[in-house]
Amino acid sequence: QIQIEDDRTGIDVQTLKRAFSDNLFYALGKFPEIATKNDFYMALAYTVRDRLLRRWLNSQETYLKQDVKIVCYFSAEYLIGPQLGKNLINLAIVEQVRQAVEECGLNLDDLIEQEEEPGLGNGGLGRLAACYMDSMATLNIPAIGYGIRYEFGIFDQEICEGWQVEITDKWLRYGNPWEIPRTEATVEVGLGGYTESFYDENNRYRVRWLPDRTVKGVPYDTPILGYKTNTANTLRLWKAEAPESFNFQAFNVGDYYGAVNEKTYSENITKVLYPNDEPIQGKQLRLEQQFFFVSCSLQDMIRLHLATQENLDNFGELFAAQLNDTHPSIGVAELMRLLMDVHDYEWEQAWEITQKTFAYTNHTLLPEALEKWSLGLFGSLLPRHLEIIYEINRRFLHEIRTHYPNDVSKLSNFSLIDETGEKYVRMAHLACVGSHAINGVADLHTQLLKQDVLRGFYELFPEKFTNKTNGVTPRRWIVLSNPELTELITSKIGDNWITHLEELQQLEPFADDPNFRNAWRQMKQQVKTRLARRIEKRCGITVDPNYSLFDIHVKRIHEYKRQHLNVLHIITLYNRIKKNPNIDIVPRTFIFGGKAAPSYFMAKLIIKLINSVGEVVNNDPDVRGRLKVVFIPDYNVTNSQPVYPAADLSEQISTAGKEASGTGNMKFSLNGALTIGTLDGANVEIRQQVGEENFFLFGLKAEEVSQMKSQGYNPWEFYSSNEALREVIDQISSGLFSPEESNLFKPLVDSLLYHDEYMLLADYQSYIDCQDRVSEAFRDWDNWTRMSILNTARMGIFSSDRAIREYCQDIWNVQAVPVKLED
Numbered sequence: 001q002i003q004i005e006d007d008r009t010g011i012d013v014q015t016l017k018r019a020f021s022d023n024l025f026y027a028l029g030k031f032p033e034i035a036t037k038n039d040f041y042m043a044l045a046y047t048v049r050d051r052l053l054r055r056w057l058n059s060q061e062t063y064l065k066q067d068v069k070i071v072c073y074f075s076a077e078y079l080i081g082p083q084l085g086k087n088l089i090n091l092a093i094v095e096q097v098r099q100a101v102e103e104c105g106l107n108l109d110d111l112i113e114q115e116e117e118p119g120l121g122n123g124g125l126g127r128l129a130a131c132y133m134d135s136m137a138t139l140n141i142p143a144i145g146y147g148i149r150y151e152f153g154i155f156d157q158e159i160c161e162g163w164q165v166e167i168t169d170k171w172l173r174y175g176n177p178w179e180i181p182r183t184e185a186t187v188e189v190g191l192g193g194y195t196e197s198f199y200d201e202n203n204r205y206r207v208r209w210l211p212d213r214t215v216k217g218v219p220y221d222t223p224i225l226g227y228k229t230n231t232a233n234t235l236r237l238w239k240a241e242a243p244e245s246f247n248f249q250a251f252n253v254g255d256y257y258g259a260v261n262e263k264t265y266s267e268n269i270t271k272v273l274y275p276n277d278e279p280i281q282g283k284q285l286r287l288e289q290q291f292f293f294v295s296c297s298l299q300d301m302i303r304l305h306l307a308t309q310e311n312l313d314n315f316g317e318l319f320a321a322q323l324n325d326t327h328p329s330i331g332v333a334e335l336m337r338l339l340m341d342v343h344d345y346e347w348e349q350a351w352e353i354t355q356k357t358f359a360y361t362n363h364t365l366l367p368e369a370l371e372k373w374s375l376g377l378f379g380s381l382l383p384r385h386l387e388i389i390y391e392i393n394r395r396f397l398h399e400i401r402t403h404y405p406n407d408v409s410k411l412s413n414f415s416l417i418d419e420t421g422e423k424y425v426r427m428a429h430l431a432c433v434g435s436h437a438i439n440g441v442a443d444l445h446t447q448l449l450k451q452d453v454l455r456g457f458y459e460l461f462p463e464k465f466t467n468k469t470n471g472v473t474p475r476r477w478i479v480l481s482n483p484e485l486t487e488l489i490t491s492k493i494g495d496n497w498i499t500h501l502e503e504l505q506q507l508e509p510f511a512d513d514p515n516f517r518n519a520w521r522q523m524k525q526q527v528k529t530r531l532a533r534r535i536e537k538r539c540g541i542t543v544d545p546n547y548s549l550f551d552i553h554v555k556r557i558h559e560y561k562r563q564h565l566n567v568l569h570i571i572t573l574y575n576r577i578k579k580n581p582n583i584d585i586v587p588r589t590f591i592f593g594g595k596a597a598p599s600y601f602m603a604k605l606i607i608k609l610i611n612s613v614g615e616v617v618n619n620d621p622d623v624r625g626r627l628k629v630v631f632i633p634d635y636n637v638t639n640s641q642p643v644y645p646a647a648d649l650s651e652q653i654s655t656a657g658k659e660a661s662g663t664g665n666m667k668f669s670l671n672g673a674l675t676i677g678t679l680d681g682a683n684v685e686i687r688q689q690v691g692e693e694n695f696f697l698f699g700l701k702a703e704e705v706s707q708m709k710s711q712g713y714n715p716w717e718f719y720s721s722n723e724a725l726r727e728v729i730d731q732i733s734s735g736l737f738s739p740e741e742s743n744l745f746k747p748l749v750d751s752l753l754y755h756d757e758y759m760l761l762a763d764y765q766s767y768i769d770c771q772d773r774v775s776e777a778f779r780d781w782d783n784w785t786r787m788s789i790l791n792t793a794r795m796g797i798f799s800s801d802r803a804i805r806e807y808c809q810d811i812w813n814v815q816a817v818p819v820k821l822e823d
């Protein structure tokens, strides 16, 4: 039989070459001679996309025909990162494509670097959603990711004179080859207006919502292909558009600008991602975003459902909707409205369907981060939903009264409405009552949820609560980011670990093999050299990958994450050198990266402090290059990929009880970094896994933090009783690092000395002592390498595949559905 390779699907080198130049000509309209690097990237992206489409369409068809249960992941944020490299890996065509491109005189890595990533999220929560989409596809779990297609994602960060400067993220500037608009699936969403009651033809009391404006939601679909499987799920992101391009009434009376203005107004809803990690109370546009994408998505699900089902009775059997934090929790009220007002269901049955459909993941313990909306704002934007929430609350508080007959304080504690001052809707309470399952994202986090933030709900419905410790995808965070490590592991244990990460365990015996240790150390050196080159190019700072310990702290800048505690350590080492320039010290390269919310003054000042300290330390001849401080600008998925593999030491030093889980901690340790960390979030479980002798622990425990706080913590005591600490603080406040403006860091110093909300001073000595142990350990390269190997070998359970299997079993009750490749 003759095999004919189709130009759109064939994967041998010759076919790929032909397809690539075809796309350059027909899709980009260019000859190779005049094509830009971006043209070549686009042509290659289309070539790869062609090879996804059969799997994607077959997956969708399979789901539709087989009435399978589908996971709908509701998330206001996705940080999927660049798609080209990932898709090549999942299609298993990296080498053919590399060769095809090379035969055209191009370099694959250069083209991969051309891609501008969609930065449609802030940090951990958005990246988790992306890892989960990858794992669901890889495990053949039918899934749709619903979210918002922000025109401007998270801002790009530049550093000017040590300060963060925000630049608009125009990620769609050169087009996005990975998405396909599905205008035929457009839906309409109402906003504002009022409600009225009436009796329908069966004389039933009904309510209808008469919105005063409507917006169209247009879905843009991106295929999410699993690793070496035929499953390609959909990431469906909604763009807001005006119902008509012109308000003809305004247009006809000559109000051209008014007409165009309305279009702008509607389209504003999906213009920009809110860059705050903090809740944005009182921002009407933010509530509009949340409602908009949730309503679009629920309408979409209902339409899909009714394509094969008679009615919505079994909606909750065919969909599992996961709320990624409270951002989409308005969905509880919106599904109730759709079921009752549009599809004629009675309250009781609608409520049963709703609870069965939704489950809620909490991602933070910080009290200031719990979302609430003032009644005024909520009622004017979503009058019908406010009525529904009142009714949910009325019924819920009735249950509370029966459950706690003699305790009126319970009513105000549980109420969906906060009435302690100005009145608010509490979104976490809505999510809890409207869901059949509630989960935290690490063991400690879930415990603290049960004891603290959601204590009442836990007492009331203990059976709803479960823990689902976060995980990360090994495809992006090992295979794609660290080819050197991938090759080394595979040379010993084969490549099954890529989808069964527990198999990394098989590396353990090699930790005692001198040859393997050597190979491991060489590999690390190579990867560190790769990062050193980038740093040289990007920041103009020379760092030493051979003898210097790479100590890396990358994540959003936040006081609770304590980047400034790290800085206190740097200055402490600097002082030791200044006092004794010939001191025998382990050389270190301190690498930072992360964005500060534009309105978060203290976080921006921390960035400035890092750069100012770097300026002094990097240029002091006494230091002789033994300490280097680097701030990598514009930390995002793309820029993070070369960072995790190059770390010797991973900084996970949040105040215990504040970091829900962390996922960067997992990426580092999987790549063989040792962790210095507090007992916070998933650090606790990482330490259990890798063994306490392979983890650098310091600091107060969560319990001790709250204890010390309740006993009246006084940071000044630590300052005055610790000479080294006092010196460091005094240097910062005296302007040693800001000679041009000696008071520059005063707000930071004052905050530490007089409040120290995050207890840096209490943890300072413990941190310094622990860092000294790190340095001593690093002197013994061979043993360090052994610990590094054991970290990787024991981190398998932090795969997002494991996490997704747990969600499937314990929360979603969904099964894998194999997809066939043939048409």
Ligand code: 26V
Binding pocket: 123, 124, 125, 126, 128, 277, 278, 279, 325, 363, 364, 366, 368, 369, 441, 470, 558, 659, 660, 661, 662, 663, 681
């Ligand atoms: C909210 C706020 C508001 C006040 C200022 C500080 C702050 C910091 C974080 C947040 C929560 C945003 C939600 C979020 O991104 N949570 C992250 O979710 C990750 C995935 O579960 C988890 O690994 C991180 O620990 C958690 O911070």
